[in-house]
Amino acid sequence: MSLIRLEKRPAPSRLLSGLTPILAVIATMFAGGIMFAALGFSPFEAIRIIFWDPLFDPQFGPYSRPQLLVKAGPLILIATGLALGFRAGIWNIGAEGQYIMGAIVGAGAGLAFYPSESFLIFPFMVLAGAFGGWAWAMIPAILKTRFGTNEILVSLMLVYVAENILASVSSGLLRNPDGMGFPGSRNLRRDFPAASNTEIFADTGMHWGVVAAFIAVILAYVLMSRHKMGFSIRLAGEAPRAARFAGVSPARLIIFCLGTAGALAGLAGLFEVSGPAGQISIDFNTGYGFTAIIVAFLGRLHPVGILLAGLLMALTYIGGELAQLMLGMPAAAIQLFQGMLLFFLLAMDVFANYRVRIGTPEIAK
Amino acid sequence: MDSINPILLIASLMVASTPILLAALGEMVVEKAGVLNLGVEGMMITGAVVGFAIGVNTGSSWAGFAIAAIAGAGLSMIFAIITQMLLSNQVATGLGLTLFGLGLSSLIGKPYVGMKAPGFAKLDIPVLSDIPVLGPILFRHDPMVYLSLAAILGVWYLLTYTRAGLVLRAVGENHNAAHALGYKVVRVRFMAIAFGGAMAGLGGAYVSLVRVPQWVEGMTAGAGWIALAIVVFASWRPWRILLGAYLFGGITVLQLNLQAAGSTVPVEYLSMSPYLVTILVLVIISVRGNHGAPGSLGRVFHASH
Numbered sequence: 001m002s003l004i005r006l007e008k009r010p011a012p013s014r015l016l017s018g019l020t021p022i023l024a025v026i027a028t029m030f031a032g033g034i035m036f037a038a039l040g041f042s043p044f045e046a047i048r049i050i051f052w053d054p055l056f057d058p059q060f061g062p063y064s065r066p067q068l069l070v071k072a073g074p075l076i077l078i079a080t081g082l083a084l085g086f087r088a089g090i091w092n093i094g095a096e097g098q099y100i101m102g103a104i105v106g107a108g109a110g111l112a113f114y115p116s117e118s119f120l121i122f123p124f125m126v127l128a129g130a131f132g133g134w135a136w137a138m139i140p141a142i143l144k145t146r147f148g149t150n151e152i153l154v155s156l157m158l159v160y161v162a163e164n165i166l167a168s169v170s171s172g173l174l175r176n177p178d179g180m181g182f183p184g185s186r187n188l189r190r191d192f193p194a195a196s197n198t199e200i201f202a203d204t205g206m207h208w209g210v211v212a213a214f215i216a217v218i219l220a221y222v223l224m225s226r227h228k229m230g231f232s233i234r235l236a237g238e239a240p241r242a243a244r245f246a247g248v249s250p251a252r253l254i255i256f257c258l259g260t261a262g263a264l265a266g267l268a269g270l271f272e273v274s275g276p277a278g279q280i281s282i283d284f285n286t287g288y289g290f291t292a293i294i295v296a297f298l299g300r301l302h303p304v305g306i307l308l309a310g311l312l313m314a315l316t317y318i319g320g321e322l323a324q325l326m327l328g329m330p331a332a333a334i335q336l337f338q339g340m341l342l343f344f345l346l347a348m349d350v351f352a353n354y355r356v357r358i359g360t361p362e363i364a365k
Numbered sequence: 366m367d368s369i370n371p372i373l374l375i376a377s378l379m380v381a382s383t384p385i386l387l388a389a390l391g392e393m394v395v396e397k398a399g400v401l402n403l404g405v406e407g408m409m410i411t412g413a414v415v416g417f418a419i420g421v422n423t424g425s426s427w428a429g430f431a432i433a434a435i436a437g438a439g440l441s442m443i444f445a446i447i448t449q450m451l452l453s454n455q456v457a458t459g460l461g462l463t464l465f466g467l468g469l470s471s472l473i474g475k476p477y478v479g480m481k482a483p484g485f486a487k488l489d490i491p492v493l494s495d496i497p498v499l500g501p502i503l504f505r506h507d508p509m510v511y512l513s514l515a516a517i518l519g520v521w522y523l524l525t526y527t528r529a530g531l532v533l534r535a536v537g538e539n540h541n542a543a544h545a546l547g548y549k550v551v552r553v554r555f556m557a558i559a560f561g562g563a564m565a566g567l568g569g570a571y572v573s574l575v576r577v578p579q580w581v582e583g584m585t586a587g588a589g590w591i592a593l594a595i596v597v598f599a600s601w602r603p604w605r606i607l608l609g610a611y612l613f614g615g616i617t618v619l620q621l622n623l624q625a626a627g628s629t630v631p632v633e634y635l636s637m638s639p640y641l642v643t644i645l646v647l648v649i650i651s652v653r654g655n656h657g658a659p660g661s662l663g664r665v666f667h668a669s670h
Contacts, residue, residue, distance in 0.1 A: 143648055143651075149651040152403070156587075157640040157643050158644070161637045293457075331471075346453040346461060347453060
């Protein structure tokens with residue numbers, strides 16, 4: 001018997017569950033500092049530029065602060081949906097594809113009415129965007145419920161399919177007719193006011209996608225803590241057998257969780273394409289769908305946690321851009337940093353779920 | 366469309382299939398031990414960049430392959446420690462490994478963009494390679510193609526006829542029973558995970574050293590995920606891995622040839638075809654029922670005594 005043992009806790013420690021994300025962030029700063037030093041940067045300067053300067057530097061702060069909400073909005077929106085499924089043991093890892101399809105369908109719905117100025121266009125686009133993401137997520141959902149096909153692989157494969165559709169429409173169906181043959185759609189933000197997702201308050205970064213993210217967090221919180229569906233989701237994740245005995249239909253859960261996640265990812269895509277990105281283009285997607293997976297875990301799959309985790313992850317994006325500008329740090333370093341964060345978080349979960357015992361176990365039990 | 370030569374098509378199919386074959390075979394062993402590692406894509410791309418970097422710096426593709434295998438195995442140890450010793454969720458950790466590997470590879474690969482691979486000589490087996498039709502198809506490849514076939518044979522033999530293979534399968538089928546019999550579940554799984562990482566690393570290096578051959582960010586483009594799908598397609602059997610990998614290699618080569626031949630089907634639709642076919646095959650397999658999935662696949666093993 002080894003000297004150090006793990007003993008399963010009857011229930012995960014709530015204190016440690018809340019504490020581990022913070023510990024993981026600290027551990028990542030240490031490990032990241034070592035990585036930055038290995039790349040030839042001063043670790044303290046790098047950490048300061050990533051975590052402090054975007055918010056508080058008198059020169060960069062005014063530009064960076066609004067970006068915090070711009071980047072956090074889609075991450076929170078997508079992660080909130082993903083977390084529902086993750087809690088039930090349903091692994092939708094293709095949010096990136098749902099995000100792309102939401103953007104394409106939503107932007108397409110708006111562009112069909114160009115150059116109308118009707119105020120109905122934007123709400124119609126929002127619905128279309130949610131529908132695009134939902135429909136894309138329904139593919140793995142239906143294949144899973146009908147045939148038992150693995151949703152992890154199908155949803156992921158559909159990301160590559162969506163990327164190819166994006167490439168196709170940006171140089172074909174949705175290409176700007178006045179764009180002199182260049183790929184990319186009309187710029188919704190610049191050339192089509194009725195279809196643009198504008199900032200609600202100037203210079204805050206607060207656009208309709210951020211509002212949607214806050215609403216999604218509140219609704220998800222209510223769902224998980226007050227609604228029967230939330231109870232079913234938690235039950236299915238923690239005790240699948242008990243859930244079946246309690247009459248929870250796995251098929252309904254799969255359709256609901258994947259559908260909601262898809263719709264939210266689609267919304268995120270629509271708000272991005274009609275706002276910060278401005279147009280459908282071949283490289284319009286930037287990996288929010290994948291980073292949102294880290295956000296969901298960092299937020300403990302809890303809506304409020306995801307809100308905070310989304311803001312933190314947005315900060316690393318902005319800080320990473322600033323470090324690129326100031327230090328010439330490669331963008332990939334930040335991606336690595338985000339990956340490390342997930343590792344530390346998953347590793348530290350052990351303390352929330354198990355007690356560490358030192359010494360040999362007692363014989364009688 | 367006349368420009369597609371069936372002999373060259375089949376010959377290049379074997380080259381196109383080799384990376385997926387290597388990675389899928391490695392992952393099959395991991396899954397046979399009861400572990401689901403979704404980090405194949407991350408380990409492959411890391412193998413691709415490390416293999417290429419070493420290949421360029423030493424001028425030897427063999428050195429590139431060797432170090433790529435070590436790099437893949439090394440990366441897989443992160444996954445092994447977190448899932449096996451710290452008992453984390455395998456799906457989440459594997460995904461993390463993929464995201465981490467993608468970041469790591471683009472960081473390492475920056476200085477190597479646009480460089481040329483050192484080249485990897487084909488065997489050109491005397492006499493045999495001169496046989497009409499069969500010669501160019503089967504006997505004019507580089508050594509890794511044959512090594513990958515030998516690896517299938519080796520894994521098949523190991524799993525079916527040796528004690529080590531039996532222990533590995535027992536651990537994957539029912540880890541509690543295996544533990545009760547005195548087998549070291551965690552140790553066996555560590556070794557399986559390392560093997561899977563090394564094979565994914567080799568597969569990735571084959572992409573950057575032979576198949577393409579240069580370093581492009583994100584160049585594995587989902588091959589690691591297709592490898593995962595092939596394991597399911599193969600119902601966890603080595604020879605079916607070969608079938609699956611060559612099927613997908615065939616589709617990839619065919620669509621690339623159609624693109625080059627100026628097919629009327631738009632490029633984007635041809636490019637998405639391997640992924641669509643993967644989905645289709647997964648559906649067909651699941652309709653027939655998922656036979657052969659190891660009993661403890663993806664479950665956390667915690668020895669309470």
